[in-house]
Amino acid sequence: RCFVRRAHTVYRRATRTFRGDLGLWARWLSFCRxxxxxxxxxxxxxxxxxxxxxxxxxxxxxxxxxxxxxxDAASARALMQHGLRSCGGSDLEALWVEYFRMEVLYARRLAARREILGIDGSAEAESEAEGGKVVPASTPEAVQAILRGAIAKVVYNSAVQAVPGSVEFAARFLDVLRAQGIQDGKELQAFILEDVSRRFPDSQKTWALRAEAARLEASSAAQGALAALDVLERGL
Structure with missing residues (x-):
């Protein structure tokens, strides 16, 4: 630990001298982890x-x-929201995507915890443990809504209102879901695709996204290719 303390001292001095060097701050944070x-x-x-x-x-x-x-999901949300108020441009887009990713992970974490504890959807109102603290009890309906991505949907809706007019921006949220696994994000994916199809019905990117979704949902590669082609032909 002596080496660790010494390294932190060096980083503190260096960041006081080179305050504007974001790479240096990133190295220090990486060392902290x-x-x-x-x-x-x-x-x-x-x-x-x-x-x-x-x-x-x-x-x-x-x-x-x-x-x-x-x-501590509550503190993490507060930080994300503070960042959204402070940033702009492409940084704002990146923050919205990361905020959405965090809420998707939160829902998965909650689902995993309930599975370990043997809690099903019919359970009475419960208290969720978060960061060693007890969060006020939620109704089973509210918990189920979170598990289905209700918070992530709110984040997505807020994001596309803040950054309107870009199908490419909406596509980044689909990338987050696909990175998490298609089965976990099917309802959210359908929600986003419906929104994109409504707002950009004639965009080639929209039809490409729908075709990719059809391909991934198919039970085999051959069926996926046929499903994707069917979607693309309907978009012609």
Whole structure:
């Protein structure tokens, strides 16, 4: 631990001298993760955000730390929302996508926890443990809505309202779902595809997204290719 303390001292001095070097801040945060230096990471993130409040990557890093290490989804959401108020341009788009990714992961984490504890959809209102704290009880209906992606849908709707007119932006949310596994995100995928089809009915990108969804949902590669071709032909 002596080496770790010395390294943090060097990083503190270096970031005081080269405050604008985002790469240096990123290296320090990476070292914090590798050395499991939670308190130093929080201090570093606080200083970095005070100096660079419009840097989306720092807001994502801070929210990810709370979500993954602190297991505190509420604090992670607050950081994401603060970042959205502070950033603009392409950084704003990246933040919305990461916010959506976090909510998808939160729903999966909640589902996994309920499965381990043997909690089913018919259970009475329960208390969710989060970061060692007890969150006020939710109704079974509310929990089921979260599991089906209700919060992620709200984030997506807010995102496309904030960044309208771009089918490519909407496609990035589909990429998040596909990275998580097609079965886990089928309802959310259908929700996004319906929105894209409504807002961009004549876009070639829209039909390409629908064709890719049909291909991935098929039970075999051959059937997937045929399903994708069928969608593309309807779009001609």
């Amino acid at each position: 590798r050395s499991k230096s939670g308190k130093e990471a929080q201090r570093a993130l606080g200083r970095a955000l005070a100096l660079h409040p419009t840097c989306a990557a720092l807001w994502v890093a801070a929210a990810s730390w709370e979500f993954e290490r602190g297991l």
